[in-house]
Each structure stands twice: as structure tokens, then as C-alpha cells.
Amino acid sequence: MPCLIEAISEESCSLEDCIEAVAQNGFDPNCDHSVAQNALWLRKLNNNRTFLGDLLIDRLKDQFRTTAADSGYGPQAIVLSPMRNDVFLRANIWPSEHDHCYQASGAKSFVYGVPHDHNFSFLTSGYLGPGYRSDYYEYDYASVAGYAGERPGLRFIERTALGQGKLMHYRAHQDVHSQIPAESLSVSLNIMHVDPVQKWYDQYGFDTKKGEVTRVLSPNATEVFMRLAVATGHQNASDLAENFGRTHPSDRIRLASFEARALLLDDLAERDDLWRQAEQSGSVMVQMEAKRHRLQLAPA
Numbered sequence: 001m002p003c004l005i006e007a008i009s010e011e012s013c014s015l016e017d018c019i020e021a022v023a024q025n026g027f028d029p030n031c032d033h034s035v036a037q038n039a040l041w042l043r044k045l046n047n048n049r050t051f052l053g054d055l056l057i058d059r060l061k062d063q064f065r066t067t068a069a070d071s072g073y074g075p076q077a078i079v080l081s082p083m084r085n086d087v088f089l090r091a092n093i094w095p096s097e098h099d100h101c102y103q104a105s106g107a108k109s110f111v112y113g114v115p116h117d118h119n120f121s122f123l124t125s126g127y128l129g130p131g132y133r134s135d136y137y138e139y140d141y142a143s144v145a146g147y148a149g150e151r152p153g154l155r156f157i158e159r160t161a162l163g164q165g166k167l168m169h170y171r172a173h174q175d176v177h178s179q180i181p182a183e184s185l186s187v188s189l190n191i192m193h194v195d196p197v198q199k200w201y202d203q204y205g206f207d208t209k210k211g212e213v214t215r216v217l218s219p220n221a222t223e224v225f226m227r228l229a230v231a232t233g234h235q236n237a238s239d240l241a242e243n244f245g246r247t248h249p250s251d252r253i254r255l256a257s258f259e260a261r262a263l264l265l266d267d268l269a270e271r272d273d274l275w276r277q278a279e280q281s282g283s284v285m286v287q288m289e290a291k292r293h294r295l296q297l298a299p300a
Contacts, residue, residue, distance in 0.1 A: 005035070027085075091189050114205060115206040124170060124191075151212055176206060230260035242261070
């Protein structure tokens with residue numbers, strides 16, 4: 001499970017000081033000193049009990065027109081700093097089942113009940129409220145091909161909550177959690193590490209009852225653009241997708257190339273032949289997904 005960190009300090013700091021320190025220090029999640037150094041700054045920011053309320057009031061007055069408010073995240077996540085030196089800060093809002101936003105949007109909008117790992121590492125602390133609860137698991141990412149139904153050897157560790165003041169280090173491709181709604185509205189603070197090659201590492205969803213991988217949760221722009229290009233029916237796009245299916249170093253892109261081309265084939269025999277080619281691609285992930293697609297094509 002994520003590593004519990006005892007970063008002890010009675011000091012508090014401003015958001016600006018924390019942003020500057022983290023940007024200057026950088027964040028190497030594989031270095032114990034770097035983790036401890038940044039955890040101490042997160043502790044100091046967590047001790048500042050007014051900064052987040054002040055920030056939200058300022059942004060509401062400004063109607064979120066400033067560039068600092070721009071992000072690729074939904075309304076649950078509040079980006080607190082621009083990315084510098086491959087690191088940025090954010091706050092996350094965790095509603096309870098009794099809160100209107102939860103009842104209006106549903107559990108999955110807040111990633112509740114969706115067991116997953118992360119393809120990035122981050123530090124997190126409970127800033128407000130009792131915190132979300134999680135069932136924590138671990139697994140060996142290097143041994144997983146990533147196809148649906150694969151058993152990655154999930155090991156249950158414990159159920160615990162990210163209570164106020166608790167500080168943890170989530171490790172990429174190792175810690176899996178299934179989040180349970182907080183008992184009351186809660187907020188967490190994060191220091192996020194962004195690896196430049198992160199988009200090529202898969203993030204998985206899991207079925208913890210069956211102990212299986214369900215799907216890849218992290219499509220990247222290359223995959224999306226290729227699917228769109230193939231959908232246009234342009235021959236050059238199909239040729240490129242065919243080449244990707246044979247040679248691309250990412251198994252996920254290779255699988256996507258077959259899926260995109262299969263959607264253009266109305267003839268079931270032609271579609272079956274395409275998936276038969278995928279079975280011979282040399283990738284375990286693509287092979288197993290191709291077998292699943294061929295079974296779906298078989299008459300009942």
C-alpha cells in the first residue's frame with residue numbers, strides 16, 4: 001500500500017513558498033531524500049489552515065478566468081500550481097454519499113468503486129475532513145501484460161482512510177486502491193510527479209473480487225488520433241495503422257490499430273481474419289485481446 005510518511009513539523013508555509021520549494025527541489029519518487037524533503041513541505045502547507053479557502057474565494061471572485069485555474073482535470077481537482085521541473089500541486093475534493101454533487105453525478109465521477117493503480121507517483125495528505133477510505137492492494141507491474149481478464153496477483157493489504165494530517169506516498173505501478181466515499185466532505189493535497197514518458201506506461205482498472213485486470217485506463221493522444229484517422233476511411237490512415245499493428249513498441253497502440261480497423265469491416269469473416277492476424281502479432285496482450293474478440297464473433 002502507499003507508504004505512510006511521518007513528516008513532523010509544527011511550521012506552516014504559504015502556498016507560494018511551497019510551490020517555489022517543490023519546483024526548486026524537484027521530486028524524484030525513487031529517491032528517499034527527495035520524497036522526505038517534499039513531504040516536509042507538504043506537511044507545512046497542510047498546517048496552513050486558511051490558504052485553500054482564501055484561494056477558492058479569490059478564484060470565485062475572478063470567475064476562474066486566470067490561467068492558474070486551467071487544467072485537464074474535472075471540478076473535483078483544483079490545480080494549485082503550473083508544472084515546473086516535472087512537478088505540480090493540486091487539491092482534490094472528496095464528497096460523501098450525502099453531498100449533492102455525489103448524488104447528482106454518481107460515484108464513478110469521483111472514481112469511487114473503481115479499483116485502479118497509477119502510472120505516476122505522488123504525495124498526498126488529508127487536509128480537511130475524515131478523508132476517503134480505500135481498500136489497498138499491491139501487485140507486480142512488470143509481470144503483467146495488461147489484457148482484460150489477466151490475473152495480476154493482487155495482494156490485499158488493508159482498508160484505511162486518508163484522515164486529516166495523514167501523509168502518504170503513492171508509488172506508480174505498485175499501489176492499487178479501491179476508493180470508498182468519505183463519511184463527510186473531505187479535501188486532500190497532492191504533490192504530483194510527471195514523468196515525460198508517463199503516457200506510454202499503462203494505468204489499469206481491476207476487478208478485485210475476481211482478481212483480474214479489467215482494462216487500460218490511460219489512452220494517450222497517439223491512440224485517439226489514430227482511431228479518428230482510421231475512422232475517416234482514408235487509405236493512408238489504414239496503412240499507418242497496419243504498420244503500427246506490426247511494429248509499434250507500445251502494445252496498447254498496436255491493439256488500438258487492430259480495433260480501429262476492425263470497426264470498418266462489416267463482413268464478420270474479414271473481421272475474424274484481422275483478429276487472427278492480431279493473434280500472431282507477437283504481443284501477449286494483443287494476442288489475448290484478439291482471442292476475446294474472435295470469441296465474440298463466433299455464433300452462439
